[in-house]
Amino acid sequence: MNAPRQPGPPMWLLAEVTYRCPLHCVFCYNPVDFASHEQELSTDDWLRVLREGRELGAVQCGFSGGEPLLRDDLEILVGEARRLGYYTNLITSGVGLTEARLDAFKAAGLDHIQLSFQDSTREINDFLSHTRTFDLKQKVARMIRERGWPMVMNVVIHRLNIGQIGRIIEMADELGAEYLELANAQYYSWALLNREQLMPSREQLRAAEAVTNEWKAKLADRMRILFVVPDYHEGKPKKCMNGWGNVFLTVTPDGTALPCHTARMLPGLSFPNVADSSLRDIWYDSPGFNRYRGTGWMKQPCRDCEHKEEDLGGCRCQAYLIAGDAEAADPVCPKSPKHERVLDALAAAERPGAAQRPLIFRDPQESRRRCAEGA
Numbered sequence: 001m002n003a004p005r006q007p008g009p010p011m012w013l014l015a016e017v018t019y020r021c022p023l024h025c026v027f028c029y030n031p032v033d034f035a036s037h038e039q040e041l042s043t044d045d046w047l048r049v050l051r052e053g054r055e056l057g058a059v060q061c062g063f064s065g066g067e068p069l070l071r072d073d074l075e076i077l078v079g080e081a082r083r084l085g086y087y088t089n090l091i092t093s094g095v096g097l098t099e100a101r102l103d104a105f106k107a108a109g110l111d112h113i114q115l116s117f118q119d120s121t122r123e124i125n126d127f128l129s130h131t132r133t134f135d136l137k138q139k140v141a142r143m144i145r146e147r148g149w150p151m152v153m154n155v156v157i158h159r160l161n162i163g164q165i166g167r168i169i170e171m172a173d174e175l176g177a178e179y180l181e182l183a184n185a186q187y188y189s190w191a192l193l194n195r196e197q198l199m200p201s202r203e204q205l206r207a208a209e210a211v212t213n214e215w216k217a218k219l220a221d222r223m224r225i226l227f228v229v230p231d232y233h234e235g236k237p238k239k240c241m242n243g244w245g246n247v248f249l250t251v252t253p254d255g256t257a258l259p260c261h262t263a264r265m266l267p268g269l270s271f272p273n274v275a276d277s278s279l280r281d282i283w284y285d286s287p288g289f290n291r292y293r294g295t296g297w298m299k300q301p302c303r304d305c306e307h308k309e310e311d312l313g314g315c316r317c318q319a320y321l322i323a324g325d326a327e328a329a330d331p332v333c334p335k336s337p338k339h340e341r342v343l344d345a346l347a348a349a350e351r352p353g354a355a356q357r358p359l360i361f362r363d364p365q366e367s368r369r370r371c372a373e374g375a
């Protein structure tokens with residue numbers, strides 16, 4: 001195997017400060033076994049991580065979770081990140097974002113807030129998150145705007161809300177959104193458990209894209225809309241995380257450092273904890289971060305593929321979840337020997353009566369139950 005090429009510094013430090021969350025979203029990207037990683041770094045640990053990340057060269061810092069607002073030291077962390085010179089980003093459901101906390105974040109210098117919605121209707125928003133949060137999110141959106149932050153919204157799109165996409169865009173416009181990300185669900189973690197119920201049909205996707213394009217033209221002067229097509233339908237592997245250990249350094253609530261949110265599940269890899277190693281050692285020297293850098297680790301069909309530099313073989317986690325082998329080509333690629341598994345999932349979404357099974361909501365008890373069963 002060729003030695004991995006020497007990476008540059010990470011651009012993004014993603015601080016997943018907690019897995020605790022008041023919502024129970026059926027498409028949550030937190031690991032299904034999140035309840036077995038309940039320990040959280042202390043304030044001082046996070047402050048050290050922020051310093052080390054900046055010394056390493058990271059320029060953007062995202063605070064996410066779980067719901068990061070459940071950490072009552074978040075203002076301190078944001079303030080320190082800002083003081084260190086990061087561009088700071090809070091990724092939140094809005095639950096817990098009071099006037100007082102918003103003022104404190106403003107004083108701390110927070111640059112950017114990304115607010116998530118589940119849908120444009122109270123019924124579906126509250127059903128999908130299993131909480132009554134729709135009205136609160138509307139209120140929070142207004143409070144964010146009043147304080148002069150740009151309104152940045154994110155909605156995960158899937159079979160249960162894709163039909164409302166025009167109304168979702170309209171709602172974003174009413175709330176003054178300047179940027180709207182309509183991100184089709186990615187099938188990992190809780191979304192993978194619910195894949196059958198969440199996967200849209202081709203016709204639904206085509207119609208949603210057409211509606212989005214109409215709105216894009218109509219709102220071109222005031223809103224940027226990003227429609228992220230699911231890679232299952234595209235038949236084209238994505239350059240996941242912009243390359244393994246290339247741009248993003250994620251630190252999970254218990255301090256485990258990862259190249260992506262879900263890499264901890266990959267067999268045969270171990271990832272260091274920030275309590276034991278510096279971020280510099282983790283980024284440049286840990287076997288876990290070096291494992292899938294570049295193209296030297298590839299086997300066929302990726303090794304001789306003309307697109308290998310563009311997509312870097314797709315997503316390692318998806319290769320493991322679908323093909324059972326993290327070194328395999330991402331099965332969304334038609335050249336993958338396991339591509340028929342993706343086609344089967346797409347065909348299931350076309351069958352009448354698809355999506356009838358009950359949804360599995362993200363929930364600590366469910367997480368513990370699955371851990372106990374080894375699921």
Ligand code: FES
Pocket residue numbers: 240241244260261262263314315316317318
């Ligand atoms: Fe882990 Fe793609 S999500 S490599």
